[in-house]
Amino acid sequence: MTTHHPAGAVLRVPPLHPGTHEAVAASYPTLDLPAEGRAEFLAAHGEEVVAIVCSNFSPVDADLIEALPRLGMIANFGVGYDNIDLATALDRGIAVSNTPGVLDPAVAEHAVALLLAVRRQVVVADRYVREGRWPEGPFPLTGQVAGTRVGILGLGRIGQAVATRVEALGATVSYHNRRPAPGVPYAYQPSPVALAAAVDSLVVVVPGGAATEGLVGAEVLAALGPDGVLVNVARGSVVDEAALVAALEAGTLGGAGLDVFRDEPRVPAALLGRDEVVLQPHTASGTVTTRAAMGALTLENLAAWMSGEPLITPIPETTR
Numbered sequence: 001m002t003t004h005h006p007a008g009a010v011l012r013v014p015p016l017h018p019g020t021h022e023a024v025a026a027s028y029p030t031l032d033l034p035a036e037g038r039a040e041f042l043a044a045h046g047e048e049v050v051a052i053v054c055s056n057f058s059p060v061d062a063d064l065i066e067a068l069p070r071l072g073m074i075a076n077f078g079v080g081y082d083n084i085d086l087a088t089a090l091d092r093g094i095a096v097s098n099t100p101g102v103l104d105p106a107v108a109e110h111a112v113a114l115l116l117a118v119r120r121q122v123v124v125a126d127r128y129v130r131e132g133r134w135p136e137g138p139f140p141l142t143g144q145v146a147g148t149r150v151g152i153l154g155l156g157r158i159g160q161a162v163a164t165r166v167e168a169l170g171a172t173v174s175y176h177n178r179r180p181a182p183g184v185p186y187a188y189q190p191s192p193v194a195l196a197a198a199v200d201s202l203v204v205v206v207p208g209g210a211a212t213e214g215l216v217g218a219e220v221l222a223a224l225g226p227d228g229v230l231v232n233v234a235r236g237s238v239v240d241e242a243a244l245v246a247a248l249e250a251g252t253l254g255g256a257g258l259d260v261f262r263d264e265p266r267v268p269a270a271l272l273g274r275d276e277v278v279l280q281p282h283t284a285s286g287t288v289t290t291r292a293a294m295g296a297l298t299l300e301n302l303a304a305w306m307s308g309e310p311l312i313t314p315i316p317e318t319t320r
Contacts, residue, residue: 007050008029008049008050008051008070009028009029009031009048009049009050010029010030010031010049010051010052010302011030011051012025012031012032012033012052012053012054013052013054013055013058013059013064014032014033014058015055015058016053016054016055016058016077017077017291017294017295019291019295020077020298020299023295023299024053024299024302027303028051028302029048031048033064042068043067046067046068047070048070049068049070050070050071050072050073051071051072051073051074051075051302052071052073052074053075053298053302054074054075054076054083054084055076055078055083056077056080056082056083057083057264058083059083060074060083060084060085061085062085062087062088065085065089065094071094072093072094072305073094073095073096073097073301073305074089074094074096074097075097075298075301075302075305076097076098076099076315077099077294077295077298078098078099078103078285078294079099079103079158079285080207080208081096081098081315082207082209082237084096086315086317090317094318095305095311095314095318096314096315096317097298097301097302097305097311097313097314097315098313099293099294099297099313102293102297103284103285103290103294104157104158104161105161106286106289106290107158107161107205107233107284107285108162108165110259110280110284110285111158111162111233111257111259111284112162112166112169114233114257114258114259114278114280115150115166115201115229115231115257116145116169117278118256118257118276118278119143119148119201119255120143120144120145121139121140121142122278123275123278124275125139143227145166145170145201146170146171147171148171148172148200148201149171149172149174149199149201150166150171150172150173150174150199150200150201150202150203151173151174151175151189151199151202151203152173152174152175152186152202152203152205153175153192153195153202153205153215154175154205154207154234155175155176155177155181155184155186156177156205158205158233159203159205162203163175166203171201173187174189174195174199175187175188175189175195176189176190176192192215192216193219194223196220196221196223196224196228197223197224197225199228200227200228201228201229201230202216202220202228202229202230203231204216204230204231204232204238205233205234206235207234207235208234208235208237208238209235209237212234212238213237213238214237214238214239214240215239216230216232216240218240218243218246221243221244221247221252221253224253225253225254226251226252226253227254228253228254229253229255229257230244230255230256231256231257232259232260233260233284235260236264239262241262241268244256245268245270245271248270248274248276248277249270254276255276255277255278256271256276257277258271258277258278258280259281259283259284260282260284261282264282265281267279297312297313
């Protein structure tokens with residue numbers, strides 16, 4: 001392959017989507033970051049690496065970046081990139097790409113699925129049938145989404161995709177961003193607390209990272225109230241998990257649908273036995289179609305950089 005960048009290897013940082021893992025090796029000299037003996041591996045091979053392919057679950061920390069003196073590009077499989085030490089990467093002038101857009105429909109429908117599952121008690125009702133309890137009497141009445149108010153914390157591409165879907169279910173949408181979004185038909189609320197107070201259910205779709213750490217804390221959960229439902233398909237770091245557990249145990253929050261957790265794959269034990277909580281193993285974008293599209297876009301960004309062309313989807317912080 002002819003490139004405008006120095007010849008070198010692409011470092012795969014696990015875990016990676018299998019198809020993407022294989023496609024990288026089909027096009028480039030490839031190295032794999034080992035789980036053990038990392039320092040020795042980097043001492044032996046660090047000079048060879050010119051690009052990294054990683055995923056949201058692959059930490060690319062300052063130590064790794066600094067051990068790769070020729071590193072020029074990081075292709076991240078995922079829309080979020082809080083797995084990357086961005087300050088170190090940008091300080092080095094390293095180009096970073098992500099995979100926005102292609103996963104919006106899958107994440108949005110997963111958020112709606114969680115909202116419906118909590119409101120309609122889908123998981124509990126399934127267990128009610130499987131355990132043979134239906135002959136004992138009818139299942140208790142549940143809530144619904146139609147006719148309710150849904151707040152979206154983070155009205156970006158995914159947030160807008162959630163909005164159109166819950167509108168189709170007959171819900172009214174409002175939102176909070178750092179600033180009002182132009183040209184959207186939804187009511188804007190000036191803070192997360194104000195949004196929570198104005199809605200029946202709150203869907204969290206903000207990016208991870210320091211700026212949103214603990215954004216949904218005790219005050220937001222209290223404002224959502226004893227009939228309120230929280231849905232999180234963003235990052236586990238956005239929600240104060242201790243405050244969430246406390247609110248559920250005290251009955252000051254009605255329920256939660258959670259796809260992400262602070263210390264994945266470890267989930268707070270206090271959440272595991274609660275009927276008003278639906279738990280998922282970080283699978284919002286986990287469809288065959290979406291993961292294939294994410295992999296293709298990751299490789300397109302890598303190929304563009306290797307050819308000296310602009311990245312297809314550079315993160316906002318970099319323009320290379």
